[in-house]
Amino acid sequence: MLEIKVTDTVTINVDGELAQVPKGVNVIEAMRVVGKEKEIPHYCYHPKLSVVGNCRMCLVEVGNPMRDRQTGEAILEENGEPKIGWAPKPVIGCATNVSEGMHVRTNTPNLIDCRNGVTEFLLINHPLDCPICDQAGECRLQEFSAEHGRGYSRFKEEKNVKPKRTRLGPRVTLDDERCILCSRCVRFSQEVAKDDVLGFVDRGTYSTLTCYPGKELSNNYSLNTVDICPVGALTSTDFRFKMRVWFLKRTHSICTESSVGANTEIWSREGKIYRITPRRNDAVNDTWMTDSGRGLFKEFESEDRLTSYSVDQVAKSLDDAVVATRALLKAGSVGVIGSAHSSVEEQYLLQKIIKQTDATCEMVQHIGEGDGLLLSEDRTPNLRGAFINGLIKQLPERELGQLKASIEGGSIKTLLVFNQDLEQLGIDLGKLKESIQVIYFGNSKNTTSERAKVIFPSLSVFEKEGTFVNQNFILQKFKQAVLPPVGLMSECGVLKAILHELNNEAPETAMPFMDELWSEISENVEILKSVKWSAIPEEGFALEDASFASMNFVETQNLKYKPNLVSKTV
């Protein structure tokens, strides 16, 4: 893997223009810095994988300043410029690192001829079945064939036929005819997923991508091979033949699977989500994400999703539900079970309600097994946000502590629950039915929602906007991809309505604007002091985490997280 430290830069000459690029990067990356990435087509090179240089598409001409062999003196042209010794043939950009004074040509007729030749060879056995290929529209081979292909084939012989739908694993289907043998998937499995199951067998045009006998590509990162496949060879079994990519709208989002907070892209059309893919963020998830995180949107398509506000199990309007909530909250003795699935904004508004009603708040831990890569032990996206907002002071435990005793002892009259099933926490609502009233915020029906006094259906991360704070205290923004079920407001809107009702203020008719909410948050929350909603960059905003250095968060080492070893040993 190529690690770039942008400390030193070198000056290179690209097509006659001088440019400053980081020292030690290869020519493709250097062109990305210069903004000429499009000039160098490539298939096998991937910024997060090792360089193999087997597609031969990224050919460039390079030359270095000449030096006298005896003296080591620079040889100069007549006009005093250093004389450039051009390499006699084009070289591949991915395996050529830049050096001081290097000259690079990216678009000479010779180069274009070479790339045309490479393209023609790649297309010899390619089935050209773009009309049925799922990669069409985001296929590198399609793009570069438009640029470098000749439009007709000189290959008169019969094309090689290979298996069209090999099952590589539970989620990946291989179409061997389309494979251009770039080996990105093989390298990914070796280097990133550390599950070396893929390889090429047979020779020449019969080369075929195969799994090791008796094994399959079943690791939790297998769908990344589909993402990095530059052609339509590796396809997602789930997304296969569902929708052409050019119909899909892309929305930037954050994966809620664990505290890693992988950056994602939601692909949707007319309110239906078709797939989720990772988005590059070198500080968070590189260019990868888990397979399990990609399927999370399906939970929200289930039948038992809550879709209307209700009081006493009767569907009511939001206003009625808010009025009923106010009565319950005003009665006092309020307990809150908060959630690390809520966004920073929701937690902030909840904290305001807690302060006003003098409630006690607790949270419970959601942990699972981590895999040391992009699935951390903490299975909530925003535990750090709860600390920043002051919802909790200590790390949550598996079970409720003091609050459970208070609930069972009868000193809590009203319980505000976020995304939790009380039965799983060992609280039997059947027994407590008379003494406690539950206000439930949640996605789907469960035993708690069946017995709740007031229900506020919550929206999925795809239906609202907000921010999460990930394991490394990076504040990350997610945007709304699809519309929520008819008539539902985001939790921020609901919590704000409750706050207004508590203070006897006129309710707002519009949804709260994030800009407005954030100007309030940045005033009141110390760590978020300098943050503005519109100024949170796409790649996230690193927050000051020194005050949490002594916390023993549950995460162990993973791709981008190093546990605080000092405090662990104490």
Add this chain to the structure above:
Amino acid sequence: MAKTKVLERKPLTFSEKTYIPQIASGLAATFVNMFKKSVTLEYPEVRPVIPENYRGVPTLVKDPKGRVKCVSCQLCEFVCPPKAIRIKPSEIVDEESDRAHIEKEPAAFDINMLRCIYCGLCQEVCPEEAIFLQDSFSLSGYTREEMVFGKEKLLKLGGTLPDNHFKWDKKKSAEENTEKDH
């Protein structure tokens, strides 16, 4: 403002005043046309001859072997200016079927004929030559739903057209030859 020009009207001549030459020439035209071939068609009993390349109702066609040519690539849906076309793609899963090598077909193919503007872009863009604007030009219905033509109706309207390429047959025979080689 533009200046109004007043034209002077000429007085009628003597022959114009009698009307006789005008009546005679009018009757002459009538009599000549009485013996010419009629240009009126008894529509709908008699239908006009539709010229080649006429852009009538878009239809889905089958190849001479009765196979639905559309592979639901959705390019027509993409290119359709009034967004009249909706396609639901599906996979041909039956391994035994002689179409299994084509892999993809439309599960549903709807053209909203109330939206269609008969531009012919769908025919132009189709990589499989599966959609054609043919000679049917008169269509009617009692409800809006009736005017959304489904896959079955489009195939019925389209019928079978000759296939010049046999692309998928060639593909299949190449597949079989390779199996023999190995």
